[in-house]
Amino acid sequence: MSTPILQRISHLTRRNWLATTFAAAMSLSAPSLSLAAEDSRVFEMRVYVTNEGKLPALLSRFRDHTIRLFEKHGIENIGYWVPIEKNEGADTTLIYVIAHKSREAAAGNWDTFRKDPDWLAAAKASEAGGKILAQKPEVIFMKATDYSAAIKPGAASGERVFELRTYTTPEGKLDALNSRFRDHTVGLFSRHGMSHIAYWTPTDADAGASRKLIYVLGHASKEAGLKSFDSFRADPEWIAAKAKSEVNGPLTLPQPEGVKSVYMKATDFSPIR
Numbered sequence: 001m002s003t004p005i006l007q008r009i010s011h012l013t014r015r016n017w018l019a020t021t022f023a024a025a026m027s028l029s030a031p032s033l034s035l036a037a038e039d040s041r042v043f044e045m046r047v048y049v050t051n052e053g054k055l056p057a058l059l060s061r062f063r064d065h066t067i068r069l070f071e072k073h074g075i076e077n078i079g080y081w082v083p084i085e086k087n088e089g090a091d092t093t094l095i096y097v098i099a100h101k102s103r104e105a106a107a108g109n110w111d112t113f114r115k116d117p118d119w120l121a122a123a124k125a126s127e128a129g130g131k132i133l134a135q136k137p138e139v140i141f142m143k144a145t146d147y148s149a150a151i152k153p154g155a156a157s158g159e160r161v162f163e164l165r166t167y168t169t170p171e172g173k174l175d176a177l178n179s180r181f182r183d184h185t186v187g188l189f190s191r192h193g194m195s196h197i198a199y200w201t202p203t204d205a206d207a208g209a210s211r212k213l214i215y216v217l218g219h220a221s222k223e224a225g226l227k228s229f230d231s232f233r234a235d236p237e238w239i240a241a242k243a244k245s246e247v248n249g250p251l252t253l254p255q256p257e258g259v260k261s262v263y264m265k266a267t268d269f270s271p272i273r
Contacts, residue, residue: 039144039151041099042106043078043200045214047138048094054132055082055092061132062094063269065122070098073113074105078151079197079272081162081264084222088262092134095164095264099151103141103203140207142200142214147182149196153271160218162197162272163225164262167213168253174201174210177251181213184241192232194219197272222263 050058059082067077076099083089100106113119126132144151169177178201186196195218202208219225232238245251252258266273 039148041076041101041144041151042103042203043097043099043142043144043151043198044106045095045097045138045140045142045200048096049089049134049137050092050094050132051130051134052092054130054134055094057126057129058094058132059267059269061122061126062096062267065118065126067269069113069116069119069122070109073116074109075100075113077271078153079162079216080267080270081164082267084161084263084265094267095262096270097198106141140214141203143203145178145181145199145201145213147178147186148199148215151198155273156195156218158220160195160220160273161222161225162264162266163217163219164264165215165217166260168208168258169211169213169251170249170253171211173249173251174213176245177213180241180245180251184238188232188235188238188241189217189228192228192235193224194228194232225263 048058062080067080070077078097078099080094080096082095083093100109167177181199186199189196197216197218199213199215202212202214217225219228250258
């Protein structure tokens with residue numbers, strides 16, 4: 001006996017059946033795509049490197065003053081992390097992401113923040129024992145990709161680590177890399193136990209707007225993350241997708257420039273933990 005869906009299809013012309021199938025597929029995929037497309041926020045990644053021994057003072061300033069003042073001035077706190085490994089800045093580096101309604105809003109937000117008497121007092125008090133930052137912060141403005149998970153605060157049920165990955169492509173290859181992530185990579189990451197935090201591309205040319213993909217994953221531990229990537233790279237579906245996408249050449253530059261990875265832990269005041 002025919003199933004109800006087959007009975008319905010048997011009464012449709014081939015043309016109408018194809019049109020109906022296409023429309024149904026679009027209606028199923030639209031929510032996830034529209035969700036990402038609606039995220040028009042401007043994201044800002046900032047990397048602070050402190051003088052030796054000054055990271056605790058910087059973290060205290062953020063915990064006790066900065067994050068609250070950010071919110072006061074329209075800056076949304078997204079995530080705050082420090083590297084796990086000493087050679088990647090575990091004792092000196094804070095990596096964080098904030099969000100603004102627009103690039104124009106970002107300029108206004110920072111202007112009012114820097115003039116706030118509470119911020120000026122907190123900054124002065126925190127540096128009574130010496131200057132905190134060793135160098136000018138690295139700043140990258142970014143936009144969410146159309147396949148990024150919804151970027152919002154949240155904590156896992158248990159401890160986890162985060163991995164910041166930055167891919168640099170040859171000129172003209174970023175669209176192909178994004179297509180591979182959209183159609184294959186993110187699904188395979190899920191298959192191999194990785195959780196998606198966010199996927200971004202820079203918005204400014206001097207920060208790699210046409211050549212960089214920046215994303216953050218969650219893992220149960222660094223060891224779990226390394227194991228997940230080992231199984232991911234051995235997956236026949238990934239091997240086939242990679243080969244097909246690179247018939248005209250690799251989509252990332254050779255190592256170590258092409259793919260960079262930093263394992264991190266969330267601070268105790270990070271909205272994403």
